[in-house]
Amino acid sequence: MKLTISGYSTALFATWYLLEELGILMDAGDGLTAALLQKSRKINYVFISHADRDHLTGLLQLNQLNAREGFPVICYPRDSKSFPAMEEFLKKFDPNTTGVQWKAVAPGDEIWVKEDLVVVPIRNEHVTTDKNIIRSLSYKVMQVKQKVKPELAGLPASALKQIIMDKGKESTTMEVRTNLVGYSGDTPVADLQRWDQSGILIHEATFLASEGDVKMIAHKNKHSKLEEVMEMISQISVQQLILGHFSSRYSAEQIDRSIKDLCGKYAINIPVFRLLPGLTVKDILSGDPVNK
Template sequence: MSLSHEIMKNICGYSRAKYSTWFYYRPDHILFDVGEGISLALRNMIYGIDRIFISHNHGDHIGGLPGFIKSRASSMGDITKPLTIYYPKGDTYILQFKDYLDLSIPKLPFVLTWQGISPGDQVQLHANRFVEAFASDHMGTLSLGYKIIEVRKRLKAEHQGLPQNDLITIIKEQGREAIHEEYQKNLLVYSGDTMPLDTSIVQKAEVLLHDATFVLENDREEKTHATIQEACQLAIEAEVASLALFHFSSRYSHQQVKDKIQQMITENNIQFPIHYIYPHFYPADFKQIYVESQKGEKKENNDQS
């Protein structure tokens, strides 16, 4: 099983433009945005969440917070487990929302920490893994995207291709650090609501989770959200291993979304898997459009997240 497929298996979430968006990544116990319905969908799984990363202050991305916090304080689970909420630093609307929650849900049984975060800031998850915030482009608001990055080691370029005995000799004389270098690997990139991200942000990501609100560019009156075509072109240029599209406008049918993705695959000879979330119920599932089946026929498959 590829790493990108393993990552997709561990994402669950929901997204419908204007109504609700949230995504839970189980291995790192983190939540990207917290739209309505999350507590209903996850139920006691909410106790597995240690950190929430908010992309921006629109209601469809933060409207689920009151129910989430109330449920976490009173449902069947570890009600004393701390929770940290990260949000775009300086966003006064979110701070006002925080004040409302402090007043309406007093005396929480767990420590709730609110932490403002700016582009380039990093939050450590494990010894070799962290979340990094980056600026996104959405309606001129304070808006962030987030990516999970893993620090890895690899053989330095000048030592690649050397015989094993030569490498052992260098290690004995200079230490293992002499032949290895650290590099950062993009595991999962979450765009939040945005126009197409810069290629450098998502370069060679295992999974790019990108806004694709519009099927047709002519339907976009302002530069606020990406189109399916733009997200696919970004994934091609950035050489990602897998693309997951979300935040479709309710003006489009499931068939229109699927047909547009299939068109992009055919016209661009796309070889990486494209997943898309077209929800009708909680919890939502990601669907995947396969490039080719073994029999050479295109097919679609539901991949329950």
Template sequence: MSYNITAYSTALFSTWVNIEELNLLFDVGDGVSSGLLQKARKIKHVFISHPDRDHITGLPQFVQLNAREGFPKIHYPKDAGSFPAMNNFLKQFDPHVIACEWIPIEDRERIEIKKNIQVEALRNEHVQCPVGVHKSLSYKVFEIKQKLKPEFQTKTKREIQEIVATHGRDFITYKTEKNILSFSGDTPIDTYSKWDGSEILIHEATFLKTEGDAQFESKGNKHSMLDKVLKMVSEINVNQLILTHFSSRYHKKEIDAAVLKLIKTYGIQIPVHVVYPGEIKRDILNASPINE
């Protein structure tokens, strides 16, 4: 299935990513409501990576416009205190938003967002905190299917029905899952295997590794360097890559040159898409990749 993905992502200012067919939004940075307009109403589940302001300041407008009974469901890292504080404020500021749900989640927790579609939270190291404390998360989306076991594939429909009536459907099927999409949130590169097998990987690449980047990075929460992201992608199985969260210090041509150089260096063959600072990119996967 092809997904209509729309995103805005500029480090320090705003990040949000909408996957239309899944009624799913990752992060809620400033401008998400005006960027999506009526499409924002279709969103049922929001997964927020962490409480940095550039990832959450779109929440007041988004919730005010779209709150209805049981939706949207706002999933957030359970130990990040900004979210209960914002929830309490919004309920006083706009009382009707009480209808939406705020749900704390933690590492390895899975949430079903549609039939056969689950989102799994994964701890990352953007925010330094002890193991067991959850303040920054990445997310993976899985498609779950039940398939008929090989030994039953030659049975007739009537025989299958009789077996199910006696033993139950689980007796004749096995579960498969496919990692259809992954969203890194803000994170440094850590374990390559975390993203191995992602059909679509949306990964931050805040820095191009230019002079002064390392010094700037050392002062705050941890991010990814472009060269490390592309090196990782060259060594794992990913079908498509969307690069996000570039610093606004870089011009479009500078980003293009750096990405294309590293694609060649690491021999990357998959389509690579870039969300440039200050630009909303719509229907990303149907646009031409940078390495076409």
């Protein structure tokens, strides 16, 4: 499936990504409706990774322009109290947004956005909490298909038809899920296999420096470093990589040079795209990868 992905992602300021054909918005930072204009009306589902303001303040204008009965559906980490407060405020501030659905989600939930498309929340490590408290999430967008069971694949059509008549169609098929898009949200790399077999992975890479060069503050939320992301990619199967959420302390030249150097170091040959600080990119995958 060809996807048109547009976005903006600068650490501290704003992050959002539109998966246009799917009607899905990942995070909702400031400025998204000004950049998307009428395309913002294609958004049916919004998946928020966490309650940092640079990931949610675009919801006010999005809902004002896009609210209708039952949509958009805004999914957020189950134990984040910011979203119920925001819902209550918006319903008072703008009664026209009362049709919007606010949905608390957690790992184990499945949000069906189309008959063959489900979004699965994944706990991540951005916010340090007890394991039962969910305040930060990543997401997988999975395409779901029914395929004939391998043991029945060689049977003639007449035989399959007979089995269906005798035992029902469900006895002949199995569900197959394909990870179309993985979205990390803000998080350090903790599980090297989490994004294996992703068609497209959108991953944050706030810092270019190694761990020793970045001052990490224990009580602050945690982010990825570019090298740990690229090392992870070298060990799993991902078809295309989009990097974002870079700190504005880095220049475009620093970012691109670091990506190219790490692609060489880890022998990464898949297309790698990036969102530079301060720039909105429309149809990211139609551009040239950094490592072409």
